[in-house]
Every structure is written in C-alpha cells, then in structure tokens.
Amino acid sequence: MPVNKVVASFDEAVADIEDGAVIMVGGFGTVASIASCLLVALDRKGVKNLTTISNSSGFGADVWQLQGAKFPEDMDILVRNGRIKKAIVSAPVSALYVNNFEKLLREGKVEIEMVPQGTLAERIRAAKAGLGGIYVPTGIGTFVEEGKEKKVINGREYILELPIKADFALIHAHKGDRWGNLVYRGTSRTFNPTMAGAATVTIAEVDEIVELGELDPEAVVTPGVYVNRVVARPKEAAPMGPITDAQAKESRRRYEAEVRKAQRKREAR
Amino acid sequence: MTAKSDLVKKEKLDRQIMALRVAREFKDGNMVNLGIGIPTLAANFIPAGREVIFHSENGVLGYGEITLLGEGDLDLVNASGQTVKPAPGMCFFSHDESFAIVRGGFLDISVMGAYQVSEKGDLANYMIPERQVGTIGGAMDLAFGAKKLIIAMNHITKDGNYRVVKKCSYPLTAPKCVDLIVTDIAVLEVTRKGVVLREVAPGWTPEEVQVLTEPKLIVARDCHDMELM
Numbered sequence: 258m259p260v261n262k263v264v265a266s267f268d269e270a271v272a273d274i275e276d277g278a279v280i281m282v283g284g285f286g287t288v289a290s291i292a293s294c295l296l297v298a299l300d301r302k303g304v305k306n307l308t309t310i311s312n313s314s315g316f317g318a319d320v321w322q323l324q325g326a327k328f329p330e331d332m333d334i335l336v337r338n339g340r341i342k343k344a345i346v347s348a349p350v351s352a353l354y355v356n357n358f359e360k361l362l363r364e365g366k367v368e369i370e371m372v373p374q375g376t377l378a379e380r381i382r383a384a385k386a387g388l389g390g391i392y393v394p395t396g397i398g399t400f401v402e403e404g405k406e407k408k409v410i411n412g413r414e415y416i417l418e419l420p421i422k423a424d425f426a427l428i429h430a431h432k433g434d435r436w437g438n439l440v441y442r443g444t445s446r447t448f449n450p451t452m453a454g455a456a457t458v459t460i461a462e463v464d465e466i467v468e469l470g471e472l473d474p475e476a477v478v479t480p481g482v483y484v485n486r487v488v489a490r491p492k493e494a495a496p497m498g499p500i501t502d503a504q505a506k507e508s509r510r511r512y513e514a515e516v517r518k519a520q521r522k523r524e525a526r
Numbered sequence: 527m528t529a530k531s532d533l534v535k536k537e538k539l540d541r542q543i544m545a546l547r548v549a550r551e552f553k554d555g556n557m558v559n560l561g562i563g564i565p566t567l568a569a570n571f572i573p574a575g576r577e578v579i580f581h582s583e584n585g586v587l588g589y590g591e592i593t594l595l596g597e598g599d600l601d602l603v604n605a606s607g608q609t610v611k612p613a614p615g616m617c618f619f620s621h622d623e624s625f626a627i628v629r630g631g632f633l634d635i636s637v638m639g640a641y642q643v644s645e646k647g648d649l650a651n652y653m654i655p656e657r658q659v660g661t662i663g664g665a666m667d668l669a670f671g672a673k674k675l676i677i678a679m680n681h682i683t684k685d686g687n688y689r690v691v692k693k694c695s696y697p698l699t700a701p702k703c704v705d706l707i708v709t710d711i712a713v714l715e716v717t718r719k720g721v722v723l724r725e726v727a728p729g730w731t732p733e734e735v736q737v738l739t740e741p742k743l744i745v746a747r748d749c750h751d752m753e754l755m
Contacts, residue, residue: 287607350654359659371661375628445601516594516608519567
C-alpha cells in the first residue's frame with residue numbers, strides 16, 4: 258500500500274492531542290514561520306495544561322494582520338485562552354511590546370523555563386538525533402548554569418544540557434509530498450526543520466502539497482522520515498475580525514515611522 | 527567642571543549617528559549579526575564598495591537592506607521582523623545551523639544593545655529593568671560566540687544613572703564578553719587593564735564622559751573626537 262501521510266483537515270491532524278500533552282511549535286517570532294492553522298485547530302479542540310516548547314510566546318493576530326499576514330494566529334492563541342501550563346521558551350516577552358504571556362507570568366498563571374535560543378535549538382536537535390545530552394558553553398556565569406553539571410573540555414567550561422522531546426511537533430513548511438518530504442521558504446524555515454522528528458508525532462502544515470517526485474531531491478530540507486502527518490493550508494484564509502488591539506496599532510505606527518525615517522536618511526545620502 | 531546634572535541634560539548623539547559610528551567597525555568581508563534597535567540601523571551605513579555579510583538568527587546570511595513599507599515578502603525578514611530585500615549570495619538555514627554559526631565562532635562581529643556593561647566587560651541585557659521580566663532570545667549565544675562583541679547603548683539611563691558600571695546590578699547575559707561600547711557620548715574599549723576611552727562625541731571632553739561613567743576611565747593617549755564622516 259502506498260505511503261500516504263496526508264490528512265484532510267487541521268482538526269483531524271490534531272485530533273489525538275490531549276490535555277497535558279507536550280507540544281513543540283516551530284517558527285521564530287514572526288507569524289509567517291509558524292504553523293498557524295494547526296494552532297487554531299488545537300485551540301478549537303479545547304485542550305488544557307499543555308507544556309509548550311517554542312522560540313517565542315506570541316504577539317497576537319492583530320499585530321500580524323497589520324503586517325498583511327493571511328494566517329495571523331501565533332502562540333498567543335494558546336496563551337490568551339489559558340491552554341498553557343508550562344512554557345519552555347527562548348524569547349517569551351518583548352522589550353517593545355507587552356504580550357499576553359507577560360501578563361500571565363505576572364499573575365503567576367504559567368510556569369516558565371527560559372532557554373538561550375541556540376541551546377533550545379540544539380537540545381531539540383539532540384532529541385531528534387538520539388543524543389543523551391550536549392555540552393554547551395552558553396550560559397556559564399549566568400542563571401542558566403544553576404543546578405546543572407559542568408565540565409571543562411579542552412580548557413573551556415561547558416554546561417551539560419539535556420534533550421527536549423515532545424509528544425507532538427507542529428511545524429510549518431512551504432511544500433510537502435505524501436512521504437512527508439518538506440521544503441521551506443526564506444526565513445520561514447527557522448525552528449521548523451530543527452523540530453521535525455524531535456517529537457513522537459510530527460505534523461507539518463504546508464502551503465501546498467505536491468506530487469511525489471516533484472520536489473528536487475537535492476533541495477529537500479526535511480527528509481520525510483521525520484514527518485508523520487502533512488496537512489495543506491486552504492488557498493484563501495477565513496476572514497478575520499476587525500483589528501481592535503490598540504497596542505498592536507501603536508507598534509505598527511512606530512514601526513512604519515522608523516522605516517520611513519531610515520528611508521529618508523538613505524535617500525539623503 | 528560641569529555638574530553631573532547638567533551633563534545628564536547636555537545634547538548627545540542620536541540613534542542614527544550612533545549606528546553610523548558602529549558601522550565604521552565593519553571591515554571588508556566581515557560576518558556581522560545585528561541585534562534589535564540601534565544595531566539594526568547600522569546596516570544602512572555601510573560604505574559603498576565594502577562587502578559586509580549580515581547574519582540573522584532566524585536563518586539567513588547575506589540579506590539586503592530593509593524594504594519600503596508594503597513591498598516586503600513576509601518570508602524574508604531580519605531578526606527584528608522587518609522585511610528585507612533579497613541579495614545575491616544570500617542563503618537560508620535552520621535554527622540549529624544558525625546557532626552553529628553563532629556558537630562555532632564564525633561571526634566576526636555581533637552588535638547588540640544593553641542595560642549595563644561592567645568594567646570587566648560583563649553584559650546585562652536580558653532583564654527589562656522597569657518591567658522585571660526577561661527575554662534571552664539569541665543574545666546569550668551571540669555574546670558567548672562572536673569574535674568581537676560591540677554594544678550600542680545610551681551612556682546613561684533616562685534617570686541619569688550609570689550604564690557603564692563597576693559591577694552589573696542586573697542579572698548577567700554573559701560575563702567578560704564585551705569588547706567595544708559605542709554610546710551617545712563616547713567610544714570605550716574594554717581591556718584587561720580596564721575601560722579605555724578611545725573617542726568622545728563632538729562637544730564632549732574626556733572629563734565630562736568620566737562624570738557619567740562609574741569606573742575610572744583610562745584615557746587613551748590618542749583619544750579624539752568620534753570620526754563620523
């Protein structure tokens with residue numbers, strides 16, 4: 258029987274994610290890199306007490322709608338709806354924007370383990386690669402080393418960091434085939450290929466599903482072996498509500514002003 | 527000598543000029559990572575004919591300048607989330623690869639902001655002081671991994687407190703990592719002997735910079751006005 262990892266809907270793709278699951282969510286901070294539709298489906302399912310592993314904790318759909326994103330939901334949908342018990346995260350808050358995660362943190366409603374970004378990536382890769390741990394220099398002399406084994410190797414001090422594995426990895430790729438081979442687009446690659454295979458079940462949300470053989474084997478980034486399910490985004494996004502978040506509007510205004518100022522400087526030179 | 531309170535109010539360089547001064551540190555062929563804020567602006571001040579390759583944590587080397595509003599591709603952004611232009615030679619990679627580049631010592635220069643830098647080169651920049659929450663992101667790896675770490679920051683806080691300090695009161699991002707500090711009134715080099723004052727902003731004297739700096743500065747023999755052209 259031919260291998261076919263394609264599933265018909267986002268709801269079907271996340272149907273077996275239960276309360277208390279450990280989920281890994283790919284992407285960086287910007288929504289284009291994030292498995293937005295899978296997050297919406299997971300939120301719709303109503304799961305609770307999740308442990309999440311992600312680079313950031315989200316900014317909310319309004320910020321990304323103002324930037325022109327078609328699928329604008331990020332980690333914030335799980336944050337604001339109280340679905341997260343513990344977050345393992347590198348950049349939970351922003352110096353420029355007070356997100357909903359920061360509010361939960363202040364109210365003591367969420368646990369956090371903050372991990373340097375490179376260490377987060379490598380701990381996830383270690384889980385995928387079947388490693389028992391890695392020695393990392395980042396964090397020596399800071400809070401990161403607290404309670405961890407240290408070792409001097411070739412005269413340099415390292416911290417033993419343990420792998421991070423999840424029950425489910427939700428990733429976003431540009432194109433995928435029925436074997437789960439994936440290619441990405443631009444800077445939307447980020448944590449997605451790193452997380453593919455670092456979970457019991459890896460679910461890939463793709464912009465487009467292509468026929469087997471259509472992806473150039475020289476260009477495949479994620480070998481299908483790491484991927485369990487592939488689900489395609491619709492051509493058109495469902496219409497979103499009006500933009501109401503005043504902070505999102507203000508941050509967009511500041512961003513536009515800075516870009517215009519830089520542009521004027523450039524033209525002046 | 528002018529009183530500290532007057533110096534706190536005295537005119538200082540703006541963000542764009544600080545970025546211009548930072549960009550003068552980039553040499554032909556350098557691999558450079560730019561953090562959020564003033565560092566990002568430095569990309570706009572690379573002299574014509576000088577080839578500087580920019581790395582961004584989110585998996586790109588060799589991207590072009592920030593796009594005009596509305597013209598960008600959301601799948602091509604820098605680490606600040608600004609859409610940038612594609613450029614010949616550009617390449618993309620995953621996050622583990624991106625930090626292999628950072629941690630492996632392949633970056634010549636990393637530029638980031640800070641809340642405090644100590645005279646030993648300790649860096650404190652992940653805890654947002656007024657909000658008492660922190661965000662590490664890629665700063666720790668960059669501080670440990672880059673060959674040269676440049677800090678671009680205002681010399682003092684809004685309340686007139688020191689940012690160049692004897693010992694950081696905020697939690698550390700990394701110890702003994704800062705090489706150069708570009709502020710709105712001076713350029714300082716962190717050395718084993720202490721903090722060396724290399725340049726002062728036009729209109730500022732070494733004595734005035736000292737008043738706004740906690741550790742005793744070593745004034746370089748050839749200390750001069752910042753070269754901004």
